Each structure stands twice: as structure tokens, then as C-alpha cells.
Amino acid sequence: MHSGLVAIPADIREFEGYTWHASPDQYIMAAVRGSGVLPLIVPALSEGADIDMVLDRVDGVLISGSRTNVHPSLYGEDETEHHGPFDPARDQLSLALIRRTIERGIPLLAICRGIQELNVALGGSLATEIQDLPGRMDHRKPETPDRDEAFAIRHTIKVREGSCLAAIVGNGEVSVNSLHRQAISTLAPRLAVEAVAEDGTIEAVSVTDAPGFALGVQWHPEYWVGNDVISDRIFAAFGDAVRARHIQPAAAE
Numbered sequence: 001m002h003s004g005l006v007a008i009p010a011d012i013r014e015f016e017g018y019t020w021h022a023s024p025d026q027y028i029m030a031a032v033r034g035s036g037v038l039p040l041i042v043p044a045l046s047e048g049a050d051i052d053m054v055l056d057r058v059d060g061v062l063i064s065g066s067r068t069n070v071h072p073s074l075y076g077e078d079e080t081e082h083h084g085p086f087d088p089a090r091d092q093l094s095l096a097l098i099r100r101t102i103e104r105g106i107p108l109l110a111i112c113r114g115i116q117e118l119n120v121a122l123g124g125s126l127a128t129e130i131q132d133l134p135g136r137m138d139h140r141k142p143e144t145p146d147r148d149e150a151f152a153i154r155h156t157i158k159v160r161e162g163s164c165l166a167a168i169v170g171n172g173e174v175s176v177n178s179l180h181r182q183a184i185s186t187l188a189p190r191l192a193v194e195a196v197a198e199d200g201t202i203e204a205v206s207v208t209d210a211p212g213f214a215l216g217v218q219w220h221p222e223y224w225v226g227n228d229v230i231s232d233r234i235f236a237a238f239g240d241a242v243r244a245r246h247i248q249p250a251a252a253e
């Protein structure tokens with residue numbers, strides 16, 4: 001029995017001659033197995049979805065990763081050959097969903113592209129092709145057809161003492177996977193850094209004034225749920241927050 005309903009904004013994909021509103025199974029199954037919740041994929045309607053109609057009916061929001069990038073115009077920069085590929089319908093849905101979810105104190109877990117959308121939604125900016133920046137590691141997905149290798153744990157991050165993430169996974173160093181070319185550049189005003197990689201890349205943030213659970217991570221805990229303590233703890237904490245909301249919905253916001 002699921003203990004809450006969690007909205008997941010869809011990506012737009014083109015295959016088999018159709019346009020699809022889709023979300024990868026690893027996020028769906030991490031929500032089910034790791035958080036004990038029922039995921040609900042929200043279509044990325046180009047004319048816009050009624051965000052409050054969705055949020056009136058869910059107990060949490062999970063923002064998945066994606067190979068596409070947030071369009072740079074959404075954080076005041078010009079598009080270059082280094083910013084794509086794009087998914088404008090996902091951008092439109094996800095940024096609006098993130099802002100309203102935080103306002104209403106609904107639990108939010110944002111992963112990879114999700115932490116980048118969280119930062120942009122609250123006024124921050126992104127850096128692209130970060131592996132080309134001075135002193136940065138290569139955070140990109142390894143070139144391999146094997147998905148376990150692609151999502152393998154690859155580097156350590158340092159979790160800030162006293163942070164929301166530290167309350168979930170403990171202080172100090174933890175090991176994570178890495179599949180991204182972009183990262184937070186200017187941190188949005190309402191975000192607090194929760195963890196950083198050894199090259200200074202921001203790996204986790206929380207929303208300082210959020211009434212509820214509001215965590216973003218740059219790596220992919222969803223992939224190793226059931227096989228990795230850190231991943232399990234993150235999704236269990238998100239599930240606890242969703243369950244609490246399901247049992248005791250906040251007064252009308």
C-alpha cells in the first residue's frame with residue numbers, strides 16, 4: 001500500500017514516430033521501493049498545466065534527471081552550441097511546479113537536472129560543460145553501454161555539518177555517482193549549499209525558508225536504491241515527509 005502520491009514532471013521525447021511524455025523507470029521505482037509512494041507522471045503540456053490542480057492532489061514532488069538542459073534564457077544567458085539539448089516543455093512545467101511546491105510546503109526532492117531547475121526557478125544560474133572549467137573534474141556520464149557502469153559511484157562529496165542532508169546521511173564524506181555536464185554557477189538566494197565535490201562543484205542544496213522537505217542533489221541516488229545506504233536514506237527521508245503530508249495535509253495554503 002502506497003503512503004502518498006508524488007508528482008513527477010515528464011520529459012518530452014520523440015520516438016516510434018510519436019511525441020511522448022515520459023519519465024525513466026529508475027525514478028518511478030525508487031519512489032515506489034525507496035519512499036513507499038505512488039508516482040504520478042505529470043504531462044509537460046506546452047500550453048501549461050494547472051499546477052495547483054496537480055498539487056491539490058499530491059503529497060510530494062520528485063524532479064527527475066534528464067539528458068536535456070535548462071534553456072539558458074531562463075537564467076539570463078544566451079544560447080550557444082554548448083547549452084543543448086533542450087526540452088522547453090519540461091522547463092516550463094518543472095520550474096512552475098518547483099516554485100509552487102515550495103510555496104505550499106509540499107515535500108520536494110530534485111535530482112540532477114532537478115537541482116539545476118531548482119536553482120534556476122529560484123533565481124540562480126548554471127555553468128555548462130563544467131569539465132572545461134579550470135580545476136573542475138569531469139562529471140560527465142562515462143562512455144559505456146553498461147548502465148551500472150554509467151551510474152557507478154565515482155567520487156566523494158563533503159556533506160556540510162548541520163545541514164538537512166547531514167541529518168539524513170550524516171556529516172562528512174560520502175560517495176556518489178556523477179552524470180552531468182552542467183552545475184550550479186550562481187546560487188539562488190534562497191538556497192543553502194548542503195554538499196560540495198572536491199573540485200567545488202555544488203552537489204546538494206536545500207531551500208532555506210521552505211516550510212517542508214526541500215532537497216536537491218546533483219547525483220543519482222534513485223539508481224542505487226536498495227543497494228546503497230546513502231540512496232536508501234535519501235528516499236526514505238523523502239518518503240517520511242510525503243507520508244507526514246499525506247496523513248496531515250497542511251491547512252489550505
Ligand SMILES: N[C@@H](CCC(=O)NCCCC(=O)O)C(=O)O
Pocket residue numbers: 064065066067068069111112113114141179180181182183
Ligand atoms: N543535463 C544536465 C543534467 C544531467 C542529468 O540529469 N543526467 C541524467 C541523465 C543521465 C544520462 O542518462 O545521460 C547536465 O548534463 O548537467
